[in-house]
Amino acid sequence: MKLLITILISGLFISAAAQDTAHFTQREIIYGRKDGMALTMMVLAPTNKANGKAIVHVVSGNWVSSYDMMERYRPGNTTYTKRGYTVFMVMHGSQPRYSIIDEVADIKRAVRFIRYNAKTYDIDTAHIGITGSSSGGNLSLLVALSGDERNTKAKDAVDRQSARVQAAAIFFPPTDLLNYGYTGANMTGARATLERFRVAGAFDFTKLSDSTFTYKAVTDSAEKMLLVKQASPIYAVSADDPPVLLVHGDADFVVPLQQTQSLLKKLDEAKVPNRFILKKGGGHGWKDMDVEQKEMADWFDKYLN
Numbered sequence: 279m280k281l282l283i284t285i286l287i288s289g290l291f292i293s294a295a296a297q298d299t300a301h302f303t304q305r306e307i308i309y310g311r312k313d314g315m316a317l318t319m320m321v322l323a324p325t326n327k328a329n330g331k332a333i334v335h336v337v338s339g340n341w342v343s344s345y346d347m348m349e350r351y352r353p354g355n356t357t358y359t360k361r362g363y364t365v366f367m368v369m370h371g372s373q374p375r376y377s378i379i380d381e382v383a384d385i386k387r388a389v390r391f392i393r394y395n396a397k398t399y400d401i402d403t404a405h406i407g408i409t410g411s412s413s414g415g416n417l418s419l420l421v422a423l424s425g426d427e428r429n430t431k432a433k434d435a436v437d438r439q440s441a442r443v444q445a446a447a448i449f450f451p452p453t454d455l456l457n458y459g460y461t462g463a464n465m466t467g468a469r470a471t472l473e474r475f476r477v478a479g480a481f482d483f484t485k486l487s488d489s490t491f492t493y494k495a496v497t498d499s500a501e502k503m504l505l506v507k508q509a510s511p512i513y514a515v516s517a518d519d520p521p522v523l524l525v526h527g528d529a530d531f532v533v534p535l536q537q538t539q540s541l542l543k544k545l546d547e548a549k550v551p552n553r554f555i556l557k558k559g560g561g562h563g564w565k566d567m568d569v570e571q572k573e574m575a576d577w578f579d580k581y582l583n
Contacts, residue, residue: 527560
């Protein structure tokens with residue numbers, strides 16, 4: 279269980295690109311509301327040569343999202359804005375208040391909002407990619423690979439939209455939380471470790487009681503296993519999934535390389551187009567990540583053509 283000890287305790291060490299912000303504009307917008315609070319994203323729009331395509335960047339580390347993170351990772355998105363992409367840096371509800379399942383719902387809401395307002399942002403609804411790192415990669419893959427269930431009769435027109443994306447490019451994502459590092463190492467049996475490293479809230483699943491109108495913790499072990507499985511992208515792979523690029527270092531002691539290798543096998547079995555970039559000596563982030571980010575941009579150029 280040693281690999282569990284290191285689960286997502288570090289921040290996301292994405293190297294910042296050159297601080298060149300003259301070629302895009304930015305503004306923060308509200309894409310939804312939850313519990314009386316606003317869900318927001320930062321829109322980075324290229325000032326010239328816009329290509330009509332969108333990149334959803336899930337701003338997340340340890341399943342926590344914050345404005346400080348968005349400010350820190352914004353410069354790296356110049357790789358995309360320089361190529362004409364409109365980037366949507368999405369913040370989600372964070373653990374310990376919200377679980378992984380709740381956070382995925384936020385990101386799907388963001389994609390639906392972007393699609394509904396495509397004309398406003400001058401983008402094509404059939405050309406939306408998604409990217410993220412670590413927990414942001416986990417959430418991005420859950421959006422990219424999960425089914426497109428939607429309420430076509432929803433009162434809110436945004437919620438009637440599709441949450442599908444057409445391509446994904448991800449850094450070192452947790453993909454199988456039932457087999458984290460090796461077979462049988464599942465998160466439901468590592469409560470003390472998760473609490474120690476302040477990520478247990480991401481696995482605190484609840485359900486609303488109709489009788490008391492309160493949220494009750496899910497305590498049944500079988501039900502918790504199903505929810506952890508639902509939070510693991512590897513179990514959502516199907517033949518109709520979008521192309522996926524995965525980047526992982528072979529010295530990552532936070533998210534085991536096994537997590538990417540297992541997902542690659544599933545993608546191959548389903549015949550989903552994919553590519554893997556192995557960073558020799560790469561840990562949970564490295565200094566020259568802009569090199570791989572340019573290859574991610576190439577991936578989006580290819581599959582959002």
